[in-house]
Amino acid sequence: MSAAKFTCPVCGFAELPESHLDPTGSPTYSICPCCGVHFGADDVEATHEDLRRAWIAGGAEWWSMNEHAPPGWNADAQLKAAFPDAPRN
Numbered sequence: 731m732s733a734a735k736f737t738c739p740v741c742g743f744a745e746l747p748e749s750h751l752d753p754t755g756s757p758t759y760s761i762c763p764c765c766g767v768h769f770g771a772d773d774v775e776a777t778h779e780d781l782r783r784a785w786i787a788g789g790a791e792w793w794s795m796n797e798h799a800p801p802g803w804n805a806d807a808q809l810k811a812a813f814p815d816a817p818r819n
């Protein structure tokens with residue numbers, strides 16, 4: 731199970747090494763390298779949908795300076811794969 735990957739509920743990035751919630755449902759305070767959302771902080775007062783909209787409105791760019799996007803990473807394809815029914819604007 732050490733190789734398990736998790737999907738970010740905000741941007742749909744599917745390579746997170748850690749879930750945004752621990753087994754008890756508490757936030758892990760991890761940060762998604764893709765959208766930069768800090769779980770347990772940024773998503774306390776905003777919904778994941780709100781944060782996703784904000785990320786898309788800001789250009790849906792890769793967030794982390796230290797961790798680079800996977801080769802061929804594409805925000806649009808990632809969003810479509812993770813949230814096929816989500817409206818886009």
Ligand SMILES: [Zn+2]
Pocket residue numbers: 738739740741742743762763764765766767
């Ligand atoms: Zn994310």
